[in-house]
Amino acid sequence: MEQKIFVTRTSMPPYEEFAEMIKPLWNTHWLTNMGKYHQELEQKLREYLQVEQLSLMVNGHMSLEMAIQAMQFPEGSEVITTPFTFVSTTHAIIRNRLKPVFCDIKPTDFTIDESKMEALITDKTVAIVPVHVYGNICNVEEIGRIAAKHGLTVIYDAAHAFGETYKGKGIGSFGDASVFSFHATKVYNTIEGGAVASASPDLYQKLYNLKNFGILNENVIADIGANAKMNEFAAIMGLCNLRYVQDNIKIRKKKVQLYNEQLADLSCVRTPEFSQPDVVYNYAYYPVVFATAEYRDIVYDRLKEENIYSRKYFYPLTSDADCFGDRYSTCALDVARDISARVLVLPLYPDMDDDVIVEIAQDIHKISGQAGM
Numbered sequence: 403m404e405q406k407i408f409v410t411r412t413s414m415p416p417y418e419e420f421a422e423m424i425k426p427l428w429n430t431h432w433l434t435n436m437g438k439y440h441q442e443l444e445q446k447l448r449e450y451l452q453v454e455q456l457s458l459m460v461n462g463h464m465s466l467e468m469a470i471q472a473m474q475f476p477e478g479s480e481v482i483t484t485p486f487t488f489v490s491t492t493h494a495i496i497r498n499r500l501k502p503v504f505c506d507i508k509p510t511d512f513t514i515d516e517s518k519m520e521a522l523i524t525d526k527t528v529a530i531v532p533v534h535v536y537g538n539i540c541n542v543e544e545i546g547r548i549a550a551k552h553g554l555t556v557i558y559d560a561a562h563a564f565g566e567t568y569k570g571k572g573i574g575s576f577g578d579a580s581v582f583s584f585h586a587t588k589v590y591n592t593i594e595g596g597a598v599a600s601a602s603p604d605l606y607q608k609l610y611n612l613k614n615f616g617i618l619n620e621n622v623i624a625d626i627g628a629n630a631k632m633n634e635f636a637a638i639m640g641l642c643n644l645r646y647v648q649d650n651i652k653i654r655k656k657k658v659q660l661y662n663e664q665l666a667d668l669s670c671v672r673t674p675e676f677s678q679p680d681v682v683y684n685y686a687y688y689p690v691v692f693a694t695a696e697y698r699d700i701v702y703d704r705l706k707e708e709n710i711y712s713r714k715y716f717y718p719l720t721s722d723a724d725c726f727g728d729r730y731s732t733c734a735l736d737v738a739r740d741i742s743a744r745v746l747v748l749p750l751y752p753d754m755d756d757d758v759i760v761e762i763a764q765d766i767h768k769i770s771g772q773a774g775m
């Protein structure tokens with residue numbers, strides 16, 4: 403490949419459209435602090451995501467931190483979560499002075515294994531933080547049942563699930579809250595951004611204060627908040643990009659089908675199915691799983707030599723992050739560890755040439771032939 407191909411490429415609206423939309427800011431000089439466009443985007447995203455409440459934030463990570471903080475769990479409480487995620491999920495728990503308890507994942511869709519969850523519940527457990535991985539949806543029904551039975555809060559990391567629905571309902575309407583990321587690398591972006599969705603006006607109000615230093619009004623500082631507000635430039639980027647996201651998802655779906663066709667006859671590669679019942683997907687990622695960890699690493703290295711930058715996503719498991727040492731004991735994470743060693747996310751974005759997909763697939767055929775996979 404002459405040009406470097408990265409795992410993703412940020413979707414941007416036409417320049418003139420964005421330029422036209424930011425012009426009024428030079429009249430109002432109102433660039434942040436829950437301005438006009440912040441409010442407009444909150445409303446538009448409530449509709450698009452089919453959720454009752456939505457609080458815009460500066461990024462997905464702060465959305466997770468604020469959502470967890472808003473629940474006011476006692477310090478040191480335990481939170482059941484998955485190690486097969488971006489480290490943000492785990493950091494958000496720990497930065498709230500809570501203890502992550504890692505649960506294994508399912509080999510089928512890589513989401514948290516709800517059948518292994520109840521064994522991890524202790525009298526200190528307060529919440530479950532599952533992740534919809536690569537747009538695969540967690541078993542929201544069973545997780546809801548377990549949470550209700552044990553009185554636990556459920557906060558979904560829905561950073562990979564923008565715009566998805568399950569049984570016709572917005573994916574952000576499950577659990578007590580769901581967190582989205584609008585980072586430049588995601589299906590839908592506001593440059594940097596994120597949001598907490600829920601059905602609770604009370605939570606919306608709490609987050610409104612928390613993201614603005616915990617300030618309730620001119621006289622009352624009610625909470626130890628932070629600064630996590632989305633600014634007006636980001637909100638306008640979001641309003642522009644929202645016009646194109648549905649078309650982009652359609653294009654992504656076609657590219658996923660093309661990849662699947664091109665890789666179908668390779669027995670050493672498992673291609674993604676996106677076939678959970680009643681789910682409408684966003685095709686955010688194209689993850690493949692190789693027969694062995696060795697093959698995965700060979701393909702990763704060889705593609706890189708061809709200027710194709712795939713990602714070992716998610717590797718390592720967050721439970722193995724160096725910064726945690728062995729502070730957080732983990733139960734057997736056999737499936738997570740196995741998948742993490744064999745998974746590779748291939749480049750996928752709407753304005754990617756189909757020829758590039760064909761070439762990447764041919765490269766993988768060639769590499770696997772040479773490596774005797």
Ligand SMILES: *Cc1c(COP(=O)(O)O)cnc(C)c1O
Pocket residue numbers: 461462463464487488490491533559561562583584585595596
């Ligand atoms: C991107 C991502 C985040 C963090 O979102 P930012 O907007 O980058 O802060 C959290 N969790 C998962 C699973 C993600 O993919």
